[in-house]
Amino acid sequence: MSEPAAWTHQQVHHQVHRRVHAAMTAAMRADVHAIEAALARTGDLDPYSREFVAGSRRLVLAGTAALTCVLSAHRPGDDPHGGQVCRGCGTRHCRTLHGVADVLAAYTVHPGTVDRAEAWRRADAHFGRGAVPVPVIIEEFADGFIARAADGPHDDPAPLLIVDRHTGALSRWPSLPVDVLVREYTNRRASR
Structure with a gap:
């Protein structure tokens, strides 16, 4: 088993x-x-x-x-x-x-991890929403990737997107310092 x-x-x-x-x-x-x-x-x-x-x-x-x-x-x-x-x-x-x-x-079918290119593709699709492509900035950390639209709206309460490295799931986050964001995301993953 x-x-x-x-x-x-x-x-x-x-x-x-x-x-x-x-x-x-x-x-x-x-x-x-x-x-x-x-x-x-x-x-x-x-x-x-x-x-x-x-x-x-x-x-x-x-x-x-x-x-x-x-x-x-x-x-x-x-x-x-x-x-x-x-x-x-x-x-x-x-x-x-x-x-x-x-x-x-x-048959060793295992979930693959999301790489930087796939994180960018998912963030681009999310921020662009099928319209004109939006420049996306990607930062990598152990459990995923932090993505932000380079020219995103300034009034967005959750301008950051995290792409989970293990599942590919997307979640929106407020603008926080990277170390705080990574810590909060890691704690949230651990509590699931």
Whole structure:
């Protein structure tokens, strides 16, 4: 078993969700045109391997989308007595969820960390909101990245964005000195 037996349904669900999300994110980041160009340049692969590599991004996206559907059905809930159960099967120990967790662990599917480029991409999308790109300043720290729009509005009560290195989650923060912001963010992560 990949998770400690004492883990709650919610903890296992969270770990499986992170692993599925990591696989989906890796597939979405893959450049299909670069894959096609690499396949066109090399003749080293047999036809079956070429076909697999050419369709691998689509296959991973389909598989992770299907697993997301499974996770939406087999998610944590409360029973009438205040205990935790699976909403999909009504049991305390969801065989479906634990089976998916074991398979993902066996094939070493682990959440990837967010790098500086991905943090910038997420901050750019957040601050730009689909409009004209906004210059973004990124500062790195152990648990993530602090991002600010270079020309952000001066009346914004939470002008800073933190991109979590481990989950990619975004959170808005007030303008604080970097050391204070890092300490507060680290404390908040530890309390979850």
